[in-house]
Amino acid sequence: MTTRQVLYVEDDPVNAMLMQGILELRPGCSLQVARSGAEARRLVIQGRVDLLLCDLHLPDVGGDGLLAQLRAEGLPESVPALLVTAESESVAAQLARSHGYDGYWTKPLDVAATLRSLEHWLDR
Template structure:
């Protein structure tokens, strides 16, 4: 079985650690973390990514603006992309739709709901 690679673009080490803990509950899944837009652009040129998770507030670029750059850098169109944000559900859904994301996850993350969503998005591959 091939391991699914999830790229999480997140500058907060605590949030990255929490996501790692959630993904450890999903067998066959590994987490790659990029702490900036620049690092994420580099990752998509060097690694296979099966799911992109992108925080909204990054040190060098807005997460909502980053997806187009990652697609241009080589992230395939078929790879699902989710915005991960503490914004309200309404704002998150508007931002996700406006910037080409397939969906969003709201912080704080609900572990069970996140695992179900993870299964859904990785199952679309």
């Protein structure tokens, strides 16, 4: 079985630890955390990504603009990208739609719902 590579662009260590804990509940998943847009671009260039999760507020770039940069660096259009944000559902949906994301998750994350959604996006 191929390990699915999830890239989470998140500068808050607590949120990164929470996501790591959630992904540990899903066998066959490996999480890489990028703490900035620059680090995310480097990781996209270096290796395979099966799912991109991206925070909205990063130290060097907004998550709203990062997806286009990562696609330009070689992240395939076929790789699903989700915005992960503390914004309200309606704002998150609008931001995700307007910036090319396939969907969104709102913080605080519900573990069971996140795992179900993870299955959906990884099994596409």
